Amino acid sequence: MKETRKPRADDKFCGISRLKLFLLALALAFIGKTMTGAYLNSMYTQIEKQFNIPASLVGIINGSFEIGNLLLIAFVSYFGGRFHRPKIIALGCTVFAFGCLLTSFPHFLFGRYHIESSISPQENSSVVPLCHANQSLFSLPTEEPSTECEKEPGSLLWVFVMVGNLIRGMGETPIVPLGISYLEDFAKTENSPFYQGCLHTATVIGPFLGYLLSSFCAKLFVDLESVDAGDLTITPADVRWVGAWWLGILICALVNFLAGLPFWFLPRSLVKEGENNESEETYKKIGVLLEENEQKEAKQTMYEIAKGVYNIPIICLGYFFGGLFMKKFKINTYQAAHIACWVTFLDYLLYFIAFWTICDTSPVAGLTVSYEGIDQLSYAENTLLADCNRDCDCTLKVWDPVCANNGITYVSSCLAGCKASTGTGKSVVFENCTCVATSAFSFQNASAILGQCDRGENCDKMLHYFLILQLVGSFIFSLAAMPGYMVLIRSLKPEEKSLGVGIHELAARVLAGIPSPIFFGALIDTTCMKWGTKSCGGEGACRMYDIVKYRWIYLGLPALLRGVSFIPSVITLFILKKKLTSERNVSLNAPVELQDKEQ
Numbered sequence: 001m002k003e004t005r006k007p008r009a010d011d012k013f014c015g016i017s018r019l020k021l022f023l024l025a026l027a028l029a030f031i032g033k034t035m036t037g038a039y040l041n042s043m044y045t046q047i048e049k050q051f052n053i054p055a056s057l058v059g060i061i062n063g064s065f066e067i068g069n070l071l072l073i074a075f076v077s078y079f080g081g082r083f084h085r086p087k088i089i090a091l092g093c094t095v096f097a098f099g100c101l102l103t104s105f106p107h108f109l110f111g112r113y114h115i116e117s118s119i120s121p122q123e124n125s126s127v128v129p130l131c132h133a134n135q136s137l138f139s140l141p142t143e144e145p146s147t148e149c150e151k152e153p154g155s156l157l158w159v160f161v162m163v164g165n166l167i168r169g170m171g172e173t174p175i176v177p178l179g180i181s182y183l184e185d186f187a188k189t190e191n192s193p194f195y196q197g198c199l200h201t202a203t204v205i206g207p208f209l210g211y212l213l214s215s216f217c218a219k220l221f222v223d224l225e226s227v228d229a230g231d232l233t234i235t236p237a238d239v240r241w242v243g244a245w246w247l248g249i250l251i252c253a254l255v256n257f258l259a260g261l262p263f264w265f266l267p268r269s270l271v272k273e274g275e276n277n278e279s280e281e282t283y284k285k286i287g288v289l290l291e292e293n294e295q296k297e298a299k300q301t302m303y304e305i306a307k308g309v310y311n312i313p314i315i316c317l318g319y320f321f322g323g324l325f326m327k328k329f330k331i332n333t334y335q336a337a338h339i340a341c342w343v344t345f346l347d348y349l350l351y352f353i354a355f356w357t358i359c360d361t362s363p364v365a366g367l368t369v370s371y372e373g374i375d376q377l378s379y380a381e382n383t384l385l386a387d388c389n390r391d392c393d394c395t396l397k398v399w400d401p402v403c404a405n406n407g408i409t410y411v412s413s414c415l416a417g418c419k420a421s422t423g424t425g426k427s428v429v430f431e432n433c434t435c436v437a438t439s440a441f442s443f444q445n446a447s448a449i450l451g452q453c454d455r456g457e458n459c460d461k462m463l464h465y466f467l468i469l470q471l472v473g474s475f476i477f478s479l480a481a482m483p484g485y486m487v488l489i490r491s492l493k494p495e496e497k498s499l500g501v502g503i504h505e506l507a508a509r510v511l512a513g514i515p516s517p518i519f520f521g522a523l524i525d526t527t528c529m530k531w532g533t534k535s536c537g538g539e540g541a542c543r544m545y546d547i548v549k550y551r552w553i554y555l556g557l558p559a560l561l562r563g564v565s566f567i568p569s570v571i572t573l574f575i576l577k578k579k580l581t582s583e584r585n586v587s588l589n590a591p592v593e594l595q596d597k598e599q
Contacts, residue, residue, distance in 0.1 A: 051158040067514060341570070
């Protein structure tokens with residue numbers, strides 16, 4: 001009977017070794033899953049506006065991905081290593097792609113998106129709500145829903161997005177733990193950090209592509225297949241604009257499906273890189289030696305990747321040089337832990353500079369400034385009324401902002417006290433606006449145009465400072481990623497790698513992935529100053545936030561949580577130092593004969 005030969009890691013297929021082919025396929029899978037995650041994270045605001053739901057509910061939808069991952073991560077991590085790991089990864093990519101398809105499904109059932117507006121089209125003209133004593137001629141939303149009002153047919157279709165996210169999370173489960181353990185099992189010890197650096201680089205390229213795709217789709221109107229762009233009265237800069245979020249999801253589904261195909265054809269196991277498989281006895285001896293060596297090594301946590309397309313190349317360089325540094329100088333576990341801890345702490349200190357990148361609050365009459373132009377902050381609806389518009393019979397529910405020539409935004413043309421208009425569609429100009437004329441700027445020819453006023457040059461300048469700061473911080477943070485990640489890997493026995501990575505993923509899901517979007521979403525809702533209105537009344541998606549309060553939540557809470565995270569990091573350093581001292585003492589106290597044999 002002919003003995004079957006176990007494939008070697010350096011056996012070539014189309015000129016590429018099997019292990020490097022697996023690395024390439026895994027990198028593509030990492031790109032696919034991170035590309036989808038980044039795309040959806042940037043598109044949740046579009047989903048929020050289409051389905052008219054609050055940020056807290058969006059947080060639950062976002063967290064459903066982590067819940068799906070949580071359902072299977074322990075099972076897959078423990079049992080997955082005992083089966084054909086490449087094929088399980090291939091199945092995961094396929095399920096992931098199906099989850100993407102289900103996420104995009106609501107668009108095809110929802111019908112056309114109705115823009116919240118006080119301008120109602122009638123036979124190619126616009127009926128504009130101006131300041132008149134009687135508004136009954138105009139099709140304006142009423143303050144109270146009528147008894148015959150029915151809920152929008154697509155009001156619960158967001159459930160499909162949540163279930164699709166749940167399935168997507170289940171599909172993503174095997175990719176990280178099984179992929180990394182497979183690579184660690186058959187890669188040379190000195191090559192492992194470099195391979196991990198390649199994978200981390202892939203997790204940065206994915207978001208880069210995802211954000212590019214989201215920026216493209218966000219500029220396309222959600223109903224691009226049924227609505228002429230020339231008929232729209234809003235632009236992508238308007239908070240009511242909904243981009244074609246579903247289009248990018250379909251592209252992501254295709255990418256993830258294709259990324260899973262190579263894994264179906266890869267072997268279940270390989271002989272370790274650079275090793276022979278001439279006899280079973282030799283292979284067993286090598287296995288024992290490898291286990292002894294790998295017990296001395298380490299691995300770390302998978303860092304979340306900073307968002308923003310501009311810093312992607314810098315992060316790639318940080319991951320690459322971090323892995324290269326580990327390989328070239330043969331950094332041990334204790335040294336790697338020190339590098340990861342203190343370099344990350346340096347990035348943490350730089351993070352606090354972001355608190356000084358302050359942007360001026362956008363002046364909106366009745367919300368952030370009074371109708372006289374004096375700074376104020378109000379969450380109450382009645383402050384939208386003033387002497388200049390009290391007799392106009394305006395609705396307070398609709399968000400249809402206009403920018404006056406005094407630089408102040410008004411929630412609607414009616415609340416600005418405008419009595420006349422010229423033009424149609426996007427080119428409507430409102431004239432004789434009493435609230436503009438009686439403001440502190442006292443314009444004689446008081447007029448306004450559709451849309452919210454620009455924030456000014458100060459915001460652009462502060463944004464540039466913030467982006468530069470993030471650029472520097474991203475590079476420093478990415479330099480620490482590979483040393484830290486290897487601390488986690490090398491702390492695990494070979495047979496425990498899949499389970500260890502899985503438990504790490506499990507902890508990340510339970511303690512961070514699931515609660516954070518829900519918690520942050522609820523906190524962000526508390527900063528809303530003006531809510532949108534559903535067709536049957538009730539609060540919809542937020543139209544304007546308190547920028548100061550929002551900044552403290554967005555920057556302050558992560559700063560606190562990151563500070564607490566250094567406590568276990570310092571504890572880890574003490575444990576590793578104690579272990580290193582113990583190993584040195586054992587080595588020094590070993591019998592001379594044993595030391596001679598080892599030499």
